[in-house]
Amino acid sequence: MNVDQVRALYLDHLIDHQHVILDRAPLVLRDDPTTLFTGSGMQPLLPYLLGADHPSGDRLADVQPCLRSQDIEEVGDNRHTTFFEMLGNWSLGAYFKPEQIRLAWEFLVDKVGLDPNRIYVSIYSGDDGLGIPADEESAEIWRDLFAAAGITADRVDLVTEERGNDEGSDGARICGYRDKNWWSRGGGPETMPIGDPGGPDTEIFYYFPKVEHDPAYGEHPHPNSDGGQYLEIGNSVFMQFLRTDDGLAALPRRNVDFGGGLERIAAAAIDSPDVYRVSSLWPIVVKLEELSGRAYAEETPAMRVIADHVRGAVFLIADGVRPSSKEHGYVLRRLLRRAIRFAHGVGLGDGTLSTVAEVAVDIYRDAYPDIAAAREEILAALAKEERQFRRTLAKGLRELRRLGKENRPLNGSDLFTLYERFGFPVELATEEARTMGIEVTDGAREDFDTAMRRQRELSRASTTMGA
Template identity: 65%
Template sequence: MDAQQIRAAYLAMMAERGHTIIDRASLVPHDDPTTLFTGSGMQPLLRFLLGETHPAGNRLADVQPCVRAQDIEEVGDNRHTTFFEMLGNWSLGDYFKAEQIPMFWSFLVDVVGLDPNRIYVSVFSGDAEHGIPRDEESADIWTDLFQKAGVSADRVDLITEEHGNDVGNQGARIAFYQDKNWWSRAGGPNEMPVGDPGGPDSEVFYYFPQVVHDTAYGRFPHQNSDGGQYLEIGNSVFMQYRRAAGDDGAGFAELPHRNVDYGGGLERIAAAAIDSPDVFRVSLLWPIIEKLQGLSGKSYDDETHAMRIVTDHVRGAVFLAADGVSPSNREAGYVMRRLLRRAIRFATELGVENNVLAPLVDVVADIYADSYPEVGEKRETIVKVLQKEERAFRRTLNKGLRELRHIAKENRPITGDDFFTLSDTFGFPVELSTEEAQRQGLVLSTDWRAEFDDRREEQRRRSQAATKLGAHE
């Protein structure tokens, strides 16, 4: 199955099992000032998970486009993207572990066709300090599913990611962790404020034996290692507790209604379906790579890192534009500008020195026009928005690169004043400037950030003074 077929099959299966299919939310939340972007399928539904009644009922499902700008520096490896689609289903006080885990298993194995021998899971190891039991129920359900498929289901206690890095999972199918398998808005049980909900979760990973474990992430591989062999493809949160008030504020109480919050990465499941540890080879991304190969005359195998960055960033920017975002120097617009300027910079490295964005917008729009009609319908507007940003940045890109090369010849650390000049004069976002400086092997001064912030604050004060003076005149 390709990604488009997986998306359709998931929604069909959820509808058959009594879920109402709800519309996706905007990438830019309009009623949540705490975050710039919708970063998970759960985020728009949080108030319903906290107890508010949803008008569509207590069984819901959708496919939610997401943006996680915090992952921008990770893009370039085989699995991180700033934009992705999240398959989601929710039970608001209806079914729980006994139905959710087999339903997810059936989707992966019976519908998508994944090999049960390559599926590994993790569950919550318990927290004696807070009186939260070890999640033997989830482990037993997984054991039964594995055994019925003729797969061994050994268990191992790893507790922390660090311990897992030292000892590995020793081939165990089910790994127990503590904070890594606990969900709350704040983190582990200790970090939760009074009144907040949370609960254990069970994560599912697909194993790629063809990947050599990267020992930079620990001596041995295990489910929660970033070493590359295990790719997380889904997570079921069993939200059943709230932090309760008490003499020491450490108590937990059961929620009146237990909820299920499932999220699965569409691109990652699609990668597992084609037995590729590289998510950029799935049907939602590979056509963009192919177009980029044609524009640059270079191959993906030779220019993997740069092509992944351009592909991811342009796709994300297209969806942001479809949801009404324009490049700017503030909030969501600033992130969009950073994505586009990084894409343009890496396209230049590939030898595409003009008009890279418009041809890639067409490819993205063709990929998503059926599933997200708004992307196809707004194609011309999106092209205009992105082309305008490309023309503006192209005018300053070469000047900024020359300035960096000039600094490099001075054989000195690059300072906050240098970065401010690059930002103020040449239009380089500071994140792009620091990244480019490091790519050129420049040493950054130890206090460059404070210097940069001081210059920016000084400019802000001057701008305010000029505005007040103009008003008096």
């Protein structure tokens, strides 16, 4: 089953349950200053989750392209991407836990065809100090669904991720966590921003028994570990609280916010723990193999980075972002320069970004016609950025290697020089230094930021004097 099929099945499933399908929001929300990019389907719906009436009713769904730049350094493993599509559905007071959990189960098991024997879930374990009880209602609903599939669903209380890492879950179907199973935009109940909604959630994981658990993430595997055996594919948030100056209060109505990772569900559908094997990413990888003459198995992290970053750049450019040194444009530039640096490392020359982007545009031609309509703008912007950066990339890498031979850690002055002379963003310079085994001082980033502030102040003073 490919990504297009999973996307279509989801929308049809929600239409069958009387949901109105919303158009996608742009990756840059012009009226939301709290975040650079749309990182979840709920962001454009925040006013309605807080109580406003939505013009399309109280049962909503969509498939939302998302970009999470905070995950950029995680890209290279088998599950993380900065760009992804999020399947979403919302109840604005129309239904709550029983219908939502069954809605998710029916989609994953009956529509997509996932093996229920490999589905595991987590629930909120409660917080006695805050007077918030464990989500026993969700646990009981899951227990009934598993039982109907002939699966015994015992529950284990892990409470914390650390305890899970130390003790494991011993194959329990329903695991309880405190911090991991509370959703808000600002963390747990104590750190929710004033005026924001939040509540307990229940997460869904798919188990890959042939994957070896990575002990770097704890001695024992459990669903909410990044050890590799369990892949989170969906999360139902039960928004019933509002953070106020006095603590938590009840929302005017209880809402549901479901998010499912399209690529991850598609990977589970083809029994692959590697999301880069799905139909919206694998053709890009194949093109990279063709261009480089190297196999994915030999250059796995590099090809994952290039595929993810170029795909994200395609959507950003289509939504009006251009490479620059500020905010949205800076993140786009960082994605592209990181992709170019990895392309350089596997022997891919000038023109790589445009060639790879053409594949990405073709992949999304039917699902997102606006991407195809922006084809020429996308290719032109990528070609321009690649030409500019490749002129300085080789020189910058040589300078970094020269600094490494001085047998001392890099400091903020070194990072500033690499940025000023060679166009290396500070994150790219520090990341490349780590790859080369070059130490960076603890205060290097702060010293770099200070140098940048001084430069801006001098620039403003010069402009004022010139006027």
